Amino acid sequence: MNALELDGVRKDYGSVPAVAALDLRLDEGEVLALVGPSGCGKSTLLRLIAGLEEPDAGTVQIGGRTVAGGGVWYPPERRDVGIVFQDHALFPHLTVAANVAFGLTELSGAERKSRVTEALAMISMERLAERYPHELSGGEQQRVALTRALAPRPELLLLDEPFSNLDRHLRAQIRADTMDLLRKTGTAAVFVTHDQAEALAIGDRVAVMRAGRIEQLGAPEPVFHTPANRFVATFMGDADFLPAELTGDTLVTEAGSVRAPDDVVGRADALEVMVRPHEVVLRPADNGTAGTARVVDTEFQGGFILHTITLESGRRLRSLQPHTTHYPIGTRLHAELSYGHPPAVLPDHDAIATNGHPAARW
Amino acid sequence: MSTTAPAPPRATPERLARARRGTGRRFGWTLLVGAVAVFVVIPVAEVTAGVLTPTPDLWARLWSTVLPGMLGDTLALMFGVTVGTLVLGAGLAWLVTVHSFPGSRIFRWLLVLPLAMPAYVLGFVFLAIFDAPGPIQTGLRAMFGQDVWFPDVRSLPAAALVLSLALYPYVYLLVRSALLEQAPATFDAARTLGASRTRAAVRVVLPLARPSLAAGLALVLMETLTDFATVSYFNVQTVSVGVYQVWKGQFDRAAATELAGLVLLFAVAVIAVERLLRGRARYHQKGGRGRGLATVRLTGAHRWLATGTCVAVLAAAFGLPAAQLLWWAGGDLLTGATNLLDPRYAGYLTNSLIVGAVAAASCAVIGLLVAHSTRMTGGKITTIAAHATTVGYAIPGVVVAIGVLIAFAHLDTALEALGVPGGTGLLVTGSVIGIMYAYIVRFLALSYHSIDASFTKVSPAMTASALSLGASPARVLGRVHLPLVRTGVVTALVLVTIDALKELPIVLLLRPFGFDTLSVWTYQLASENRWESAALPALTIVAVALVPVVLLIGKDRLEGAR
Secondary structure, three states: OOOEEEEEEEEEEOOEEEEEEEEEEEOOOOEEEEEOOOOOOHHHHHHHHHOOOOOOEEEEEEOOEEEEEOOEEOOHHHOOEEEEOOOOOOOOOOOHHHHHHOOOOOOOHHHHHHHHHHHHHHOOOHHHOOOOHHHOOHHHHHHHHHHHHHOOOOOEEEEEOOOOOOOHHHHHHHHHHHHHHHHHHOOEEEEEEOOHHHHHHHOOEEEEEEOOEEEEEEOHHHHHHOOOOHHHHHHOOOOEEEEEEEEOOEEEEOOEEEEOOOOOOOOOOOEEEEEOHHHEEEEEOOOOOOOOEEEEEEEEOOOEEEEEEEOOOOOEEEEEEEOOOOOOOOOEEEEEEOOOOOOOEEEOHHHHHHOOOOHHHO | OOOOOOOOOOOOHHHHHHHHOOOOOOHHHHHHHHHHHHHHHHHHHHHHHHHHOOOHHHHHHHHHOOHHHHHHHHHHHHHHHHHHHHHHHHHHHHHHHHEEOOOHHHHHHHOOHHHHOOHHHHHHHHHHHHOOOOHHHHHHHHHHOOOOOOOOOOOHHHHHHHHHHHHHHHHHHHHHHHHHHOOHHHHHHHHHOOOOHHHHHHHHHHHHHHHHHHHHHHHHHHHHHHOOHHHHHOOOOOHHHHHHHHHHHHOOHHHHHHHHHHHHHHHHHHHHHHHHHHOOOOOOOOOOOOOOOOOEEOOHHHHHHHHHHHHHHHHHHHHHHHHHHHHHHHHHHHHOOOOOOOHHHHHHHHHHHHHHHHHHHHHHHHHHHHHHHHHHHOOHHHHHHHHHOOHHHHOOHHHHHHHHHHHHHHHHHHHHHOOOOOOOOOOOOOOOHHHHHHHHHHHHHHHHHHHHHHHOOOOHHHHHHHHHOOOOHHHHHHHHHHHHOHHHHHHHHHHHHHHHHHOOHHHHHHOOOOOOOHHHHHHHHHHOOOHHHHHHHHHHHHHHHHHHHHHHHHHHHHHHOO
């Protein structure tokens, strides 16, 4: 049984599709990070799952039960879905304990009390049970909101950018605690964020959304290393692209050759490889041999120095070097690709664009 | 995070119970708002339908008798009150907001006080003082002989003056807040472009305050249109006076309906003009919103002229009439002629309070349900219906009252057709149900807006969280929304109670025989020129009406303290 199953879910705002015929399946206990730029429809998708919006088409199933579509409609209070908002949305007139108890109406008084105690113990907040939300720190409020949503043991938990109101240094800790709690309770969750690093860190799988569609869905590593298209490539991290010539099972680029992934071998169209800054090795030009690349810019990033170089063709690449390595601007050197995993090979974007295909297809 | 959680059970009883509760799309809540909207719109629709039904004979008769005079008086009064409140309201707002002179800080909020003095109270005090038997003319005659000239007091200009003094605070308040919110950058930009202070005020500040000015004047004209008590003291024959006379004097419902329709037409025209004045221009301002314009310190004779103007207006509109009322009531108390011990005083006060409290409670409950429903459904239909429930505030009281009469008459006819002899019987004319109905129609907007303002502080995420935690809409209302908007509910209760207690036209038109309230009693005593006796009920009304004004001032001063 899937914790969540979406089939052809669509939602239009006026003539603009906010979510376009979307399919998605979530296993029990699985955490999905839903990431995308603002306005990509990720929050609408969350609201459709929660029952705060009604889909124009398609079906939503939660825990194997159809809750929307095919003439069925369950309002949010009957969906068995917990939700945590960015502003926490704690009830300001209720204590921490009463907030957590709010969703436990179907338990008897004694059961409810013990469930609240147990839930607060899980986040080590028993002492603060009688406090009011405004007497808590931002991090504490976030933990109470999470606990309140989990207390009724929902089939599925939805989190709408729950950490973006928190201080940077708090965020990592709270994020780890949240994941810990989700694992302990075995709750499946959909986690919306616009922060790609957060998405990669937290999700069992990552779904990258754009313009109401899921552009790529998969485990964090493949989404990061072998993005399906240029949008995913650039959205999930810094990326440059180099045209690549396929010779046998080797991809030849301006910055050296790499082994082609099996599924690419034999393709006849123009190709390019994605290069992330940490995959570019810089070598000083040897005595006598002039380097083919030249440093045009450097940026100090703390532990690393980001070098921007131009190749002979004029194409730019970025290369991340440890802070101990700093080539001054103008330095001539060699640049080489060093993946450590099969490279991401995409149809050559420029070639498509000049062939008259819509560039937006990427 | 030290305790280990038990393995989550996949099919808990609570989960199964939740799953069984079936489906629903909150049609009920939409229906509720729709029903309220229909309830509110019915009286207005009845009057509209009455007007649209062609009755040429009736109109011919009205036209050949009273109508031309009524139209003339109504237009002249509206014009006079517009000019009067414009000068007083906008002028005083400009004077106290951007100038400093002795007392200017106090006058800023004191100038709101006349809101507590209903026009029908101010009107009779004015008459008592200035009419032929009053102290002024008596004194003049003693000094200059019997033939001394004095302008006619029971006249249209005098009525316009009294209404202007009573109603100018609406314009004053709205223009003042517009000036306070105005970005100084705009004014400064005009000055740096070479405009003089006056030119900058006329060309930049005034146009930016125009929407507020128009809104204030619209409120004033609605009050003017609905008032027939005050103007009848002054022998002015407006259309509203006509409605009252035709209905109460001749029980001519058909003519009353047509005339009420005419009042409605005037009201629609006022709103149309207000919308027109608002125009296409956008008045959102950027930069320094809320800091207001820099104040100018007045010097020399100007400063005392400014102080004198404020004192004169306040004295005329509030101070002197209040003192006169106290004098009369106190004098009666000393001579033992006081009606404080008159059982009618207690009885009418009780009537006023009960009617006010029931109206307030009904409006608060309905307003809360409507605001909650729009949160629950959020659909287009609900939003439109919720908007329709507030239509009564823009409809003159006489129109609402006549509309209620016709609605119940139609209900009677329908019931009789169904074989109920006598229909609703004396349900309307014999009880206060008609008054309650009209009050709810008239005051629901006041209540809804107070409560809705509180709702804006409840984030949609709060509502969504409550629902996702399995709370039914009713439980969300009781456990989350109501506790969070209770200030709005209390405000609504206070405002509606007081407005209902002050209200006169609706009670006069719809009261059952023998049912009197403080406002009706005041009006009747004043109509019989029994000023001294009218003073006590009038003072009671003023005292109660001061409550929201003082609350408003308190809020204003808090905000002004920044």
